[in-house]
Amino acid sequence: MLILAILVGLLYALPNLYGEDPAVQVTGARGAAASETTLVQIQNVLKEQNIASKSLVLENGAIMARFGNPDVQIRAREALVAALGENYVVALNLAPATPRWLAMLGAEPMKLGLDLRGGVHFLMEVDMDTALGKLQEQTMDTLRTDLRDKGIPYATVRKIDNYGSEVRFRDADTRNQAVSYLAPRHRDLVINSGSDNTLSAVMADERLREAREYAVQQNINILRNRVNQLGVAEPLVQRQGADRIVVELPGIQDTARAKEILGATATLEFRLVNSTVDDTAAANGRVPGDSEVKPTRDGRPVVLYKRVILTGDHITDSTSSADEYNRPQVNISLDSTGGTTMSNFTRDSIGKLMATLFVEYKDSGKKDANGRSVLVKQEEVINVATIQSRLGNSFRITGIDNPNEARQLSLLLRAGALIAPIQIVEERTIGPTLGMQNITQGLEACLWGLVASIVFMVVYYRKFGMIATTALVANLVLIVGIMSLLPGATLTMPGIAGIVLTLAIAVDANVLINERIKEELKNGRTIQQSIHEGYRGAFSSIVDANVTTLITAIILYAVGTGSIKGFAITTAIGVATSMFTAIVGTRAIVNLLYGGKRIDKLSI
Structure with missing residues (x-):
């Protein structure tokens, strides 16, 4: 089971090593599809401008051209925009460089957030004037319909300030009849009589x-x-x-x-x-x-x-x-x-x-x-x-x-x-250069944290430290594999922080197990009994500590947004995989090395 889990995790983590190619995607404007003719035209444009492409593919009505680096990608986009005109939409993109055999297995790289992959950020403002103008038009239409249905004649209906409406009548009696009829029917309107045989209907502040x-x-x-x-x-x-x-x-x-x-x-x-x-x-x-x-x-x-x-x-x-x-x-x-x-x-x-x-x-x-x-x-x-x-x-x-x-x-x-x-x-x-810098810094932090943990475990616990190190590496592979498998999971900078945190949690679980085994040895138990009691005794402590962390991660995901969710996802996945590798993984290796054998001394 352990070998199968690690192999599956490794398989689905593998696409992340291939990265992404800077690409340009060409689609027809207003939903039209690109064709073979468009493909030939793009090939000719790139050839004339001496722009080398890694591949050029027409698929599902869109043409994807891959390039070696972002500078060539931007040059290609500028050339294609000038050549194709307004009949086509030419968009910069990042296309996964995953080999076909991995893609056939459904293996894809992790989805990266805006802070890592780059993208666009918009701050938009709703045009309230248009929204309230539509409401004003609806109010005018409703007033016309109500007066027409009641048989109350009116001359004109026009707009006034503050998104109100003014209705003009032929005489004051007709106006007063309209006010008496409309006021109870439209509680969200402030309806008043005006001069020159008119009534005004203005939307209430609450409306x-x-x-x-x-x-x-x-x-x-x-x-x-x-x-x-x-x-x-x-x-x-x-x-x-x-x-x-x-x-x-x-x-x-x-x-x-x-x-x-x-x-x-x-x-x-x-x-x-x-x-x-x-x-x-x-x-x-x-x-x-x-x-x-x-x-x-x-x-x-x-x-x-x-x-x-x-x-x-x-x-x-x-x-x-x-x-x-x-x-x-x-x-x-x-x-x-x-x-x-x-x-x-x-x-x-x-x-x-x-x-x-x-x-x-x-x-x-x-x-x-x-x-x-x-x-x-x-x-x-x-x-x-x-x-x-x-x-x-x-x-x-x-x-x-x-x-x-x-x-x-x-x-x-x-x-x-x-x-x-x-x-x-x-x-x-936000360009991919900034994203690559974030990824590099995050990976360096993760790597140095992993190295520090490995050095400590190997120096302090010797062979059992090596076993714990194997569990740490397997834990990292499983986290990346699961993150790549989950369709809704996105890796962000806080998500990388969550991975580093779960590596520390995984070390903590191994420290509990190893210290418990050492205690049992000091109490005079045999080596096999010490190993058994060490894992059994540490199990409840590990589960309690990890379950409380898991509950916190679930709450963060439920109430948080954006980057908080990213941190919660990687933390929750890391907690689950660390429990699996620390308890099941290391126990399997220990049983393989020491199970059913007469051992005089443990390297711990």
């Missing part, structure tokens, strides 16, 4: 506070889902202050790629098409006040009613597939509220045209007075279809250009649309 809190928390959840679905290992997404979010992505060196992952604010709006406006009037922008013109992908204008039937906030799941004509489509599932809304609307609108509007916020490249990026809202109609029957919680969207775009759209919708756009107020790229 504004809840809206801000919801915007931040929902954006955090959506960012976590988005990063997880895009395969970034062990990201850190947490709140900082009232309206800021910290995001750390280990292993990603390209901030442009990271921004594309995080900043995508894609969502959908379902609106009714205003078919009463002719094409000429639409092209010239002459439309009724309740409608607006939105372009299709080919630039054709479509007149949509401003009222939004449903937004992407109600989407619970989305998948991409092909329809009966093998054209790409996105299958949408709605929550109960969204399903009811869609069902009720389509029931009364059979035969009418409904459009699917794709909405996205993009960086304009400009800065505002505070130095923040100015986001531009881009909208396009991706689908117009006739409502032929009543729709429910599930339906599909067609009219998408290619399967990869359908996959990316479904992924963004499944991960959720950001409640409000986010501004990146600080970004830092």
Whole structure:
């Protein structure tokens, strides 16, 4: 059992010796796949620039080019960005150099945290003005609907300061009737009569506070889902202050790629098409006040009613597939509220045209007075279809250009649309050079701690010290092997500290055993009895000490975040492996050397 455990640990620890290659990954923009033509183009670009690559592989629609060192990697990226243009995303990456035979066995190197592997750190700020502006629009729409349902005529509804709404009526009596009707129905609004036959509806302070809190928390959840679905290992997404979010992505060196992952604010709006406006009037922008013109992908204008039937906030799941004509489509599932809304609307609108509007916020490249990026809202109609029957919680969207775009759209919708756009107020790229320095210093600390323990054990306990040393080395191999096996485990600098700590704990267990054996020898027991009693007597002390440490590590993992979790994981694994090697491992070696033999003297 001991030999098998060590061999398995050694096998899965082995990939960590091969390290990682600096690489450049090329994928098509907006979900498009790279092709063999792209591969040939990249080969030609690298050849023209005299940039040598270790390998160039096309796999799963992405091209991975490996290089000898980070300097060549950066040169290659600059050359490829200039040559490929905006149709492709060129991202710096670190690709494991694990041999194929190890990869086939599922052996992969440990995942390294941001402080070791490098990556990107973002400090993001939620655009509260947009979030509260959306809430203001919803309030105005609700007021219109309530007044219309009650049969109270009104002239106009417009925005006022502090995210409020003002409704104008033809006379004071109608205004007073509206105030009496609306005030009890909207407890979260402060509704007052104004001059000139108007009423003002302003959101209460508590409602504004809840809206801000919801915007931040929902954006955090959506960012976590988005990063997880895009395969970034062990990201850190947490709140900082009232309206800021910290995001750390280990292993990603390209901030442009990271921004594309995080900043995508894609969502959908379902609106009714205003078919009463002719094409000429639409092209010239002459439309009724309740409608607006939105372009299709080919630039054709479509007149949509401003009222939004449903937004992407109600989407619970989305998948991409092909329809009966093998054209790409996105299958949408709605929550109960969204399903009811869609069902009720389509029931009364059979035969009418409904459009699917794709909405996205993009960086304009400009800065505002505070130095923040100015986001531009881009909208396009991706689908117009006739409502032929009543729709429910599930339906599909067609009219998408290619399967990869359908996959990316479904992924963004499944991960959720950001409640409000986010501004990146600080970004830092932590290069692999700093990571290598941390790894080197951590390994040196671990090595010197191991050497000091070995010297002490060998000098003080002689042959039994050598046995304990074997257990220490086996313990280290098992820790690295288990860390490489666990899919959620990430090694950080505090994690290395946890490994050093567990090596000390492993020495402590061997010291207890050896001292107990020496005591039994002094008490006049035979050598075989002393060995047996030494291990049996020390067992309870070792278990008690290690179990209390293990409980502490579990609590740290449960309540801690980021680097604290990394320390807790390596400590917990180290405690378990040290108990195994100190009790089972050394006992097996001692039994092999001394079991069933007549021994006159122990080297201890």
